[in-house]
Amino acid sequence: MNVTIVDYNSGNISSVINSFKEVAKDKVNIEVSSDLNKIKSSDKVVLPGQGSFKSCIDALNGISGLVDSLTEFAINNKKPLLGICVGLQMFAEIGYEETETKGLGWISGKVSKIDNQNGKYKLPHIGWNQINILKDSKIFKEIKNNSHMYFVHSYEFIPEDKKVISSTTDYSSNIVCSVEKENIFGTQFHPEKSDKIGLKIIENFIKL
């Protein structure tokens, strides 16, 4: 099996690579690439993302044919894709970080700044917070409700269809921290930095 981590100059992806390699051992081949054919022929794709919504979208668009290849993979061919952090946020139709930016539009909704209640809550939302699991997501197999995950973000994805939300976390309000829509998965938190429990989520995704 081949899992491709999309390398599109979206910031630091070393930890994502390390964690997937740790889980995969020698059984699964982990590729790090932006090669369109490699992505299309993969069994699974991971879309990381750090920095701003706009910088990530710009970086995706900066590689000719990449968005089309990802869309073909996830939407047309319905193969499993996991978006992490801004990787998840880009599923939205529109993002408001820096400036209004068009997203991939795979899941209806928008990405806007967390309401920090006039400074009552610090932003970015950095650190360990508990997830409240709302539906049985395939990537949450053997993950207990209220498990701690590591977060770093100031913006949140607000999907139109609340049924795609698989977990939320409490930070000024109930923030969406994971989604599942058919073959498309996303986590706002960083499973690659969430210790053993995060690695379990990665394992669940690899084993899908």
Next chain:
Amino acid sequence: MLKNRIIPCLDVKNGRVVKGINFVDLKDAGDPVEQAKIYSDGGADEICFLDITASNENRNTIYDVVKRTSKKCFVPLTVGGGVRSVDDINKLLNYGADKVSINTAAVQNPEVIIESSKKFGSQCIVVAIDAKKKGDKWEVFTHGGRNNTSINAIEFAKKMEDSGAGELLITSMDRDGTQIGYDNDLMFKISSIINIPVIASGGVGNLDHLVDGIKLGNASAVLAASIFHYGTHSIQEAKQYLDSKGIPVRI
């Protein structure tokens, strides 16, 4: 609810830990990777390496340490010490650091903070401020505490937030190494005027000091070195103690 973080810090010199943990079962007490793994297995919320390598020719040793650690530890890893440029930051991130802390360069060339936070995202840019009290103010020191810049630490903290820092690591030089507790007055003043998280550092001698850093200093995270190095307390003990005092921690 967001948890307060406990961050053990390891001083690394020429690729080896200075002031290591005294654990009998350690194969190599000087190996930063092994020590970081003990901390992360013990429940550390993040790991911090401070590279205190003095000579330039040995500076590359930290990259190997970061690379090996990031393959073993799956909690966030912050690396600081001698970071001068956007290129240095890029290198550390590529070797597997999740965040880079910048001290002297942030004072000498704030452009580094502006540029790097744009390029890599604020989430990985930690500005480390060493401050010393003078009268009713605090002044910023650089070069590992050797140079007084006379810059007002609280104003500088605000400036760093505006420049794109994602977190501030505040070390009280008056308290560092004293084991009498953080300068919570300083922590509280900075935390009150900025909206990004403050990591308190410098002066921890017992577990109550961690509690005070959060309750009195309003810090989001507490960093300590010697109480963990010398095995006075384990990370788990620290967390259980904080929990017993009503502080939200990841257990």
